[in-house]
Amino acid sequence: MDKYTEILDAARKVLQVEADAVVALAERLDERFAKAVEMVLACSGRVVVSGMGKSGLICQKMAATMASTGTPTIFLHPAEGVHGDLGMLMKGDLVIAVSNSGETEEITRILPIIKRMGLPLIAMAGNHESTLARAGDVFLDISIKEEACPLQLAPTASTTVTLAMGDALAVALLLQRGFKEEDFALYHPGGALGKRLLLRVEDLMHKGEDIPTVNAGTPLKDALYEISSKKLGITGVVDEQGDLLGVFTDGDLRRNIEQGIEVLNQPICQLMGGKPKRILRTNLAAKSLQRMEEYQITSLFVFESEEEQKPVGIIHLHDLLKAGVI
Secondary structure, three states: OOHHHHHHHHHHHHHHHHHHHHHHHHHHOOHHHHHHHHHHHHOOOOEEEEEOHHHHHHHHHHHHHHHHOOOOEEEEOHHHHOOOHHHHOOOOOEEEEEEOOOOOHHHHHHHHHHHHOOOOEEEEEOOOOOHHHHHOOEEEEOOOOOOOOOOOOOOOHHHHHHHHHHHHHHHHHHHHHOOOHHHHHHHOOOHHHHHHHHOEHHHHOEOHHHOOEEEOOOEHHHHHHHHHHHOOOEEEEEOOOOOEEEEEEHHHHHHHHHHOHHHHHOEHHHOOEEOOOEEEOOOEHHHHHHHHHHHOOOEEEEEOOOOOOOOOEEEEHHHHHHHOOO
Protein backbone atom coordinates (compact mmCIF):
# COMPACT_ATOMS: atom_id res chain seq x y z
CA MET A 1 0.00 0.00 0.00
CA ASP A 2 1.51 3.34 -1.03
CA LYS A 3 1.41 6.46 1.13
CA TYR A 4 -1.47 8.16 -0.72
CA THR A 5 -3.67 5.08 -0.57
CA GLU A 6 -3.03 4.80 3.15
CA ILE A 7 -3.95 8.44 3.70
CA LEU A 8 -7.13 8.21 1.64
CA ASP A 9 -8.24 4.97 3.29
CA ALA A 10 -7.80 6.54 6.73
CA ALA A 11 -9.81 9.61 5.70
CA ARG A 12 -12.60 7.50 4.19
CA LYS A 13 -12.84 5.44 7.37
CA VAL A 14 -13.25 8.62 9.43
CA LEU A 15 -16.05 9.82 7.17
CA GLN A 16 -17.75 6.42 7.21
CA VAL A 17 -17.63 6.15 11.01
CA GLU A 18 -19.11 9.63 11.37
CA ALA A 19 -21.76 9.00 8.70
CA ASP A 20 -22.79 5.75 10.41
CA ALA A 21 -23.05 7.58 13.74
CA VAL A 22 -25.40 10.20 12.25
CA VAL A 23 -27.55 7.51 10.61
CA ALA A 24 -27.82 5.69 13.94
CA LEU A 25 -28.82 8.98 15.59
CA ALA A 26 -31.63 9.48 13.09
CA GLU A 27 -32.92 5.96 13.65
CA ARG A 28 -33.27 6.38 17.42
CA LEU A 29 -35.00 9.76 17.46
CA ASP A 30 -38.27 9.39 19.35
CA GLU A 31 -40.96 11.33 21.21
CA ARG A 32 -38.29 12.82 23.50
CA PHE A 33 -37.01 14.87 20.59
CA ALA A 34 -40.54 16.11 19.86
CA LYS A 35 -40.96 17.00 23.53
CA ALA A 36 -37.70 18.96 23.46
CA VAL A 37 -38.95 20.95 20.47
CA GLU A 38 -42.23 21.67 22.27
CA MET A 39 -40.31 22.82 25.35
CA VAL A 40 -38.30 25.31 23.30
CA LEU A 41 -41.43 26.58 21.54
CA ALA A 42 -43.04 27.16 24.94
CA CYS A 43 -39.99 29.04 26.26
CA SER A 44 -40.86 32.66 27.02
CA GLY A 45 -37.23 33.69 27.45
CA ARG A 46 -34.05 32.63 25.71
CA VAL A 47 -32.49 29.27 25.03
CA VAL A 48 -29.14 29.01 26.84
CA VAL A 49 -26.79 26.36 25.44
CA SER A 50 -23.86 25.21 27.55
CA GLY A 51 -21.01 22.76 27.00
CA MET A 52 -17.32 22.41 27.81
CA GLY A 53 -14.31 21.84 25.57
CA LYS A 54 -15.07 20.43 22.12
CA SER A 55 -18.74 20.11 23.09
CA GLY A 56 -18.65 23.79 23.97
CA LEU A 57 -17.45 24.67 20.48
CA ILE A 58 -20.35 22.68 19.02
CA CYS A 59 -22.70 24.43 21.44
CA GLN A 60 -21.57 27.82 20.14
CA LYS A 61 -22.43 26.75 16.60
CA MET A 62 -25.75 25.34 17.83
CA ALA A 63 -26.60 28.64 19.51
CA ALA A 64 -25.65 30.61 16.40
CA THR A 65 -27.79 28.41 14.12
CA MET A 66 -30.82 28.57 16.39
CA ALA A 67 -30.51 32.32 16.82
CA SER A 68 -30.31 32.86 13.07
CA THR A 69 -33.44 30.79 12.46
CA GLY A 70 -35.83 32.46 14.85
CA THR A 71 -35.00 31.02 18.30
CA PRO A 72 -33.34 33.57 20.62
CA THR A 73 -30.30 31.64 21.85
CA ILE A 74 -27.06 32.41 23.68
CA PHE A 75 -24.04 30.35 24.72
CA LEU A 76 -22.99 30.01 28.37
CA HIS A 77 -19.48 28.79 29.10
CA PRO A 78 -19.97 26.51 32.15
CA ALA A 79 -16.54 27.26 33.65
CA GLU A 80 -17.25 30.97 33.47
CA GLY A 81 -20.75 30.27 34.73
CA VAL A 82 -19.57 29.17 38.17
CA HIS A 83 -17.53 32.40 38.38
CA GLY A 84 -20.39 34.80 37.80
CA ASP A 85 -21.76 34.24 34.31
CA LEU A 86 -24.72 32.28 35.67
CA GLY A 87 -26.08 35.77 36.24
CA MET A 88 -27.11 35.78 32.59
CA LEU A 89 -29.79 33.18 33.37
CA MET A 90 -33.27 34.63 33.81
CA LYS A 91 -36.69 33.30 34.66
CA GLY A 92 -38.37 32.09 31.50
CA ASP A 93 -35.12 30.80 30.00
CA LEU A 94 -34.51 27.20 28.96
CA VAL A 95 -31.14 25.46 29.19
CA ILE A 96 -29.66 22.91 26.80
CA ALA A 97 -26.66 21.29 28.51
CA VAL A 98 -24.30 19.12 26.47
CA SER A 99 -21.73 16.59 27.63
CA ASN A 100 -20.80 13.37 25.88
CA SER A 101 -19.97 11.63 29.14
CA GLY A 102 -22.72 13.39 31.04
CA GLU A 103 -20.27 13.82 33.92
CA THR A 104 -18.28 16.88 32.83
CA GLU A 105 -17.46 18.64 36.11
CA GLU A 106 -18.17 22.17 34.91
CA ILE A 107 -21.59 21.08 33.64
CA THR A 108 -22.59 19.11 36.73
CA ARG A 109 -21.63 22.07 38.96
CA ILE A 110 -24.14 24.39 37.28
CA LEU A 111 -27.03 21.89 37.32
CA PRO A 112 -28.15 22.70 40.91
CA ILE A 113 -28.41 26.41 40.05
CA ILE A 114 -30.47 25.65 36.95
CA LYS A 115 -32.79 23.47 39.04
CA ARG A 116 -32.99 26.04 41.85
CA MET A 117 -34.11 28.69 39.36
CA GLY A 118 -36.76 26.32 38.01
CA LEU A 119 -35.50 26.49 34.44
CA PRO A 120 -36.43 23.68 32.04
CA LEU A 121 -33.40 21.55 31.13
CA ILE A 122 -32.77 19.59 27.95
CA ALA A 123 -29.89 17.18 28.58
CA MET A 124 -27.80 16.02 25.62
CA ALA A 125 -25.44 13.23 26.63
CA GLY A 126 -23.99 9.95 25.44
CA ASN A 127 -24.81 8.09 28.67
CA HIS A 128 -28.45 7.77 29.71
CA GLU A 129 -27.45 6.91 33.30
CA SER A 130 -25.17 9.92 33.74
CA THR A 131 -25.70 12.80 36.15
CA LEU A 132 -26.66 15.14 33.31
CA ALA A 133 -29.09 12.68 31.71
CA ARG A 134 -30.87 12.08 35.03
CA ALA A 135 -31.11 15.82 35.72
CA GLY A 136 -32.78 16.70 32.43
CA ASP A 137 -36.50 17.26 31.99
CA VAL A 138 -35.92 15.53 28.68
CA PHE A 139 -32.91 13.49 27.60
CA LEU A 140 -31.57 13.48 24.04
CA ASP A 141 -29.28 10.52 23.38
CA ILE A 142 -26.12 11.50 21.48
CA SER A 143 -24.26 8.25 22.16
CA ILE A 144 -21.99 6.70 19.52
CA LYS A 145 -20.63 3.25 18.85
CA GLU A 146 -17.08 4.51 18.34
CA GLU A 147 -15.06 7.64 17.74
CA ALA A 148 -13.50 8.14 14.33
CA CYS A 149 -10.21 8.72 16.12
CA PRO A 150 -8.33 5.36 16.06
CA LEU A 151 -7.14 6.03 19.62
CA GLN A 152 -10.76 6.54 20.73
CA LEU A 153 -9.63 9.72 22.45
CA ALA A 154 -10.22 12.79 20.27
CA PRO A 155 -13.91 13.79 20.04
CA THR A 156 -14.78 13.16 16.39
CA ALA A 157 -17.92 11.13 15.75
CA SER A 158 -19.32 12.32 19.10
CA THR A 159 -19.04 16.00 18.17
CA THR A 160 -20.42 15.31 14.69
CA VAL A 161 -23.49 13.64 16.21
CA THR A 162 -23.93 16.52 18.66
CA LEU A 163 -23.73 19.01 15.80
CA ALA A 164 -26.29 17.01 13.81
CA MET A 165 -28.66 16.89 16.80
CA GLY A 166 -28.36 20.66 17.17
CA ASP A 167 -29.11 21.20 13.49
CA ALA A 168 -32.11 18.85 13.74
CA LEU A 169 -33.46 20.91 16.64
CA ALA A 170 -32.91 24.19 14.82
CA VAL A 171 -34.63 23.05 11.63
CA ALA A 172 -37.54 21.41 13.47
CA LEU A 173 -38.07 24.68 15.35
CA LEU A 174 -37.78 26.69 12.13
CA LEU A 175 -40.53 24.62 10.53
CA GLN A 176 -42.79 24.74 13.59
CA ARG A 177 -42.48 28.53 13.73
CA GLY A 178 -43.30 28.90 10.03
CA PHE A 179 -40.01 30.71 9.55
CA LYS A 180 -39.77 32.11 6.00
CA GLU A 181 -37.08 33.47 3.68
CA GLU A 182 -38.07 37.01 4.60
CA ASP A 183 -37.56 36.23 8.31
CA PHE A 184 -34.18 34.65 7.59
CA ALA A 185 -33.16 37.74 5.65
CA LEU A 186 -33.77 40.00 8.67
CA TYR A 187 -31.05 38.13 10.57
CA HIS A 188 -28.66 38.02 7.58
CA PRO A 189 -28.59 41.55 6.14
CA GLY A 190 -24.93 41.38 5.15
CA GLY A 191 -23.29 39.79 2.15
CA ALA A 192 -24.74 38.29 -1.00
CA LEU A 193 -27.23 36.20 0.95
CA GLY A 194 -28.79 39.24 2.59
CA LYS A 195 -28.93 41.11 -0.70
CA ARG A 196 -30.68 38.23 -2.44
CA LEU A 197 -33.26 37.99 0.31
CA LEU A 198 -33.75 41.66 1.19
CA LEU A 199 -33.35 43.75 -1.95
CA ARG A 200 -36.50 44.24 -4.00
CA VAL A 201 -36.86 45.23 -7.62
CA GLU A 202 -37.96 48.74 -6.63
CA ASP A 203 -34.65 49.22 -4.80
CA LEU A 204 -32.61 48.73 -7.99
CA MET A 205 -34.85 49.69 -10.91
CA HIS A 206 -34.43 52.73 -13.15
CA LYS A 207 -37.50 54.95 -12.96
CA GLY A 208 -38.97 58.21 -14.20
CA GLU A 209 -36.97 59.81 -16.99
CA ASP A 210 -34.46 56.95 -16.86
CA ILE A 211 -36.97 54.45 -18.29
CA PRO A 212 -36.24 54.06 -22.03
CA THR A 213 -39.53 54.43 -23.95
CA VAL A 214 -40.63 55.74 -27.34
CA ASN A 215 -44.02 56.20 -28.93
CA ALA A 216 -45.29 53.53 -31.33
CA GLY A 217 -44.93 55.81 -34.39
CA THR A 218 -41.33 56.82 -33.67
CA PRO A 219 -38.95 56.06 -36.58
CA LEU A 220 -36.28 53.50 -35.77
CA LYS A 221 -33.49 56.08 -36.24
CA ASP A 222 -34.96 58.18 -33.41
CA ALA A 223 -35.61 55.13 -31.24
CA LEU A 224 -31.92 54.28 -31.52
CA TYR A 225 -31.08 57.54 -29.78
CA GLU A 226 -33.29 56.52 -26.83
CA ILE A 227 -31.57 53.14 -26.64
CA SER A 228 -28.07 54.62 -26.70
CA SER A 229 -28.79 57.53 -24.33
CA LYS A 230 -30.34 55.32 -21.64
CA LYS A 231 -27.49 52.79 -22.02
CA LEU A 232 -29.59 49.71 -21.33
CA GLY A 233 -29.63 48.21 -24.82
CA ILE A 234 -33.41 48.35 -24.98
CA THR A 235 -36.39 50.66 -25.32
CA GLY A 236 -40.02 50.09 -24.56
CA VAL A 237 -42.65 50.99 -27.16
CA VAL A 238 -45.71 52.68 -25.66
CA ASP A 239 -49.07 53.99 -26.86
CA GLU A 240 -50.51 57.45 -26.19
CA GLN A 241 -51.55 56.42 -22.67
CA GLY A 242 -48.06 55.19 -21.84
CA ASP A 243 -49.07 51.52 -21.84
CA LEU A 244 -46.29 49.16 -22.94
CA LEU A 245 -46.97 47.58 -26.34
CA GLY A 246 -43.63 45.91 -27.01
CA VAL A 247 -39.86 46.28 -26.82
CA PHE A 248 -36.98 46.85 -29.21
CA THR A 249 -33.44 45.81 -28.31
CA ASP A 250 -30.01 46.19 -29.83
CA GLY A 251 -30.37 42.53 -30.79
CA ASP A 252 -33.50 43.41 -32.77
CA LEU A 253 -31.51 46.16 -34.51
CA ARG A 254 -28.86 43.66 -35.67
CA ARG A 255 -31.56 41.41 -37.06
CA ASN A 256 -33.42 44.23 -38.85
CA ILE A 257 -30.43 46.12 -40.25
CA GLU A 258 -30.01 43.34 -42.82
CA GLN A 259 -33.05 44.82 -44.59
CA GLY A 260 -30.96 47.84 -45.55
CA ILE A 261 -30.71 51.47 -44.49
CA GLU A 262 -34.37 52.09 -45.34
CA VAL A 263 -35.38 50.29 -42.16
CA LEU A 264 -34.17 53.31 -40.16
CA ASN A 265 -37.22 55.29 -41.30
CA GLN A 266 -39.78 52.62 -40.44
CA PRO A 267 -42.02 53.14 -37.36
CA ILE A 268 -40.72 51.24 -34.40
CA CYS A 269 -44.11 49.56 -33.91
CA GLN A 270 -43.52 47.62 -37.14
CA LEU A 271 -40.19 46.29 -35.91
CA MET A 272 -40.71 45.78 -32.18
CA GLY A 273 -41.04 42.48 -30.40
CA GLY A 274 -44.33 41.84 -28.62
CA LYS A 275 -45.26 40.49 -25.18
CA PRO A 276 -42.37 41.99 -23.15
CA LYS A 277 -41.34 40.06 -20.04
CA ARG A 278 -42.44 41.71 -16.79
CA ILE A 279 -41.64 41.83 -13.09
CA LEU A 280 -43.52 43.48 -10.24
CA ARG A 281 -42.04 46.36 -8.28
CA THR A 282 -42.41 44.51 -4.95
CA ASN A 283 -40.79 41.26 -6.12
CA LEU A 284 -37.41 40.28 -4.70
CA ALA A 285 -34.54 41.35 -6.95
CA ALA A 286 -33.44 37.70 -7.00
CA LYS A 287 -36.69 36.82 -8.73
CA SER A 288 -35.86 39.18 -11.59
CA LEU A 289 -32.53 37.37 -12.01
CA GLN A 290 -34.36 34.06 -12.11
CA ARG A 291 -36.71 35.39 -14.80
CA MET A 292 -33.86 36.82 -16.88
CA GLU A 293 -32.09 33.47 -16.79
CA GLU A 294 -35.30 31.66 -17.69
CA TYR A 295 -35.92 33.78 -20.81
CA GLN A 296 -32.24 34.48 -21.60
CA ILE A 297 -32.72 38.25 -21.54
CA THR A 298 -30.96 41.10 -19.75
CA SER A 299 -33.80 43.52 -18.92
CA LEU A 300 -37.28 43.43 -17.43
CA PHE A 301 -39.87 46.18 -17.39
CA VAL A 302 -41.31 46.76 -13.94
CA PHE A 303 -45.00 47.16 -13.13
CA GLU A 304 -47.07 48.06 -10.10
CA SER A 305 -49.40 45.08 -10.50
CA GLU A 306 -50.18 42.22 -12.86
CA GLU A 307 -53.07 44.20 -14.36
CA GLU A 308 -51.15 47.45 -14.87
CA GLN A 309 -49.79 48.07 -18.39
CA LYS A 310 -47.85 51.29 -17.78
CA PRO A 311 -44.29 50.50 -16.62
CA VAL A 312 -42.98 52.15 -13.45
CA GLY A 313 -39.39 51.11 -14.04
CA ILE A 314 -36.89 48.84 -15.72
CA ILE A 315 -34.25 46.60 -14.19
CA HIS A 316 -31.13 45.39 -16.01
CA LEU A 317 -28.78 42.51 -15.34
CA HIS A 318 -25.98 45.00 -14.64
CA ASP A 319 -28.05 46.49 -11.79
CA LEU A 320 -28.13 43.07 -10.13
CA LEU A 321 -24.38 42.65 -10.63
CA LYS A 322 -23.58 46.06 -9.14
CA ALA A 323 -25.80 45.39 -6.12
CA GLY A 324 -24.13 42.04 -5.45
CA VAL A 325 -27.32 40.03 -5.95
CA ILE A 326 -25.41 37.75 -8.34
